[in-house]
Amino acid sequence: MSNEPKVLLTEAHVKAYLQDHPEFFQNHLDLLEKMHIPHPSGNAISLISKQLEIFRAKHQEQENQLTALIDIARENDASFNRMHELTLAMLEANSLEDAVANLSEVLAECFFTDFVAIKIIKEQPLSPISNLFVGADDANLKHFSNELTTNQPKCGRPTLAQSRFLFGDVAAEVRSCAIIPMVFTQLDGLLAIGSRDESRFHYSMGSIFLTQMSEIIGTRLISLLQQMD
Incomplete structure (x- = not known):
């Protein structure tokens, strides 16, 4: 096991890293969905911020729809298997x-x-x-x-x-x-x-x-x- 001391990241470290790697969020767009970035205009919402908000809402809706479809598919599979067992039970009689x-x-x-x-x-x-x-x-x-x-x-x-x-x-x-x-x-x-x-x-x-x-x-x-x- 290494005895090297752990480096504690600070806001200054994160800021310096982002300044050195301006393409970071371009490569990690998923992080932007979870971040809330204040706009210099105060309570006013920029067009980009509004678009991002809409994108997040649509993305969440699509995730919900996908989850619902997966649940339906699982239930259909279960129903098919139950009907198969019922058919076999009747044929065996x-x-x-x-x-x-x-x-x-x-x-x-x-x-x-x-x-x-x-x-x-x-x-x-x-x-x-x-x-x-x-x-x-x-x-x-x-x-x-x-x-x-x-x-x-x-x-x-x-x-x-x-x-x-x-x-x-x-x-x-x-x-x-x-x-x-x-x-x-x-x-x-x-x-x-x-x-x-x-x-x-x-x-x-x-x-x-x-x-x-x-x-x-x-x-x-x-x-x-x-x-x-």
Whole structure:
């Protein structure tokens, strides 16, 4: 380790260096963005100072926009990966039991949800999964008439009647929920994803992602149902 004494830079040193190197700021324009240089005219702002102020503001705005774009790109990548995992989980299912089990697992691990419910609107009394099928004349379906009629997902806090029908004994624990209709030519049903976090599924959430999810799940369910017939 060197025992030479450290040289303490003073304003005089900096001034002398800048006088000897007038091109310094030309080579380090980024420093000018962070400096505030008083103008000899006092409170009056020179044209150059005003231009520099505008440049700083635009530069900051561009940085903010770039940061926002990077965040969006990261979220899109994450969404793509989650949908990929969901697709694989559905393709790996060889039965309705597998499909329900795989769906519960992938939604919990990749989508950070707490509860999952599937209701297929079809008479199928031989199903080994309790409460998976529901008759078209079931009175509880009236609580979902809006979703099934418009074929549009709904996010937010479910009504008590909706929650009891979908989630049974754990209905009281569901603080927010996405109710996703599956309305296809060969399948009518409901997919519900619930959370204990009341902010997890907010009413202002977009529906494109949820609709794509229902298409992946519904398509696989249709294939598995055909194997049962």
